[in-house]
Amino acid sequence: MATTPRIVAELGRPETPQETTDRKAASSQAYRSSKTFRNLITALLVTLAVVVVIILAVPRGSLAEPEPVDVAAAAAQAEERVGHALLVPEVPDDWRANSARMEGSAWRVVYAPEKGFVRVAQGIGVDEAWVSQTLGGFAPSGDIAIDDIDWEVYEIPASARADNISYALATRAGDDTVLIYGATDADTAALAAEGVADQIRRLQEKTP
Structure with missing residues (x-):
């Protein structure tokens, strides 16, 4: 018995062979x-x-702080170069x-105390303007004996x-001129x- 072509509701009539082929191709494409x-x-x-597993598996911690500078050793090496x-x-x-290093004509050591920082600078043979230039043009506000x-x-x-x-001593x-300065008190x-x-x-004793 011959099969009656299926009537497609959207068309209101049976599909043509080409329409059947196109419908199946579209369905296959949608599936893929x-x-x-x-x-x-x-x-x-x-x-x-995988990323989550890696993050959870890798131990984490703060980066180790670099070793503090050996000021005496750095000074000895610099003295050989500057002869001073x-x-x-x-x-x-x-x-x-x-x-701890030479910066131009100045030997400069930087310390980190509990708060802020302190620089101890030794200007070798510098003129009187060196302190003011280093501190941005400020003049002294007083004096103290230490x-x-x-x-x-x-x-x-x-x-x-x-x-x-914030504070300096010179x-x-x-x-030479010695300048102690920093974010300090x-x-x-x-x-x-x-x-x-x-x-x-x-x-001072070495100076004629």
Whole structure:
């Protein structure tokens, strides 16, 4: 018995052979597209799961701090190059030395105490303008004696601070100038000044 062609509701009549072929091709294409999309989602989920496993499996922790600078060793090496005695401050044990090097005509050591930072700079043979230039043009606001060394005091107001410098001490050491400055206070700067007092006196004694 011959099969009666199926009437398609959308058409209101039986499909032609070409329409049947086109319908099946479209259905097949839709199936393949759906399968490709599902495969993509599956691959993304698998990749995400792998990343999560890696993140959870790898131990995490804070980065180890670099070793503090050996100021005495750095000073000895620099002295060989410049042929001049350089300051090695005696500071509290908990002050971390982050840097010690020649910067132009200045030997500069940077410490990190409990709060802020302190720089001890020795300007070798610098002129009187060096301190003012280093501090952004500020003039001293007073003076103080620390361990029998006379220092000029610089108190820099918050509105005019550059590089967070808030306080400084300066004195002559023979032909050199010593500048202690940083994001610090008077007591902390005084500790650094006490730590170089004897060395400053030796530099003064060497000056004719």
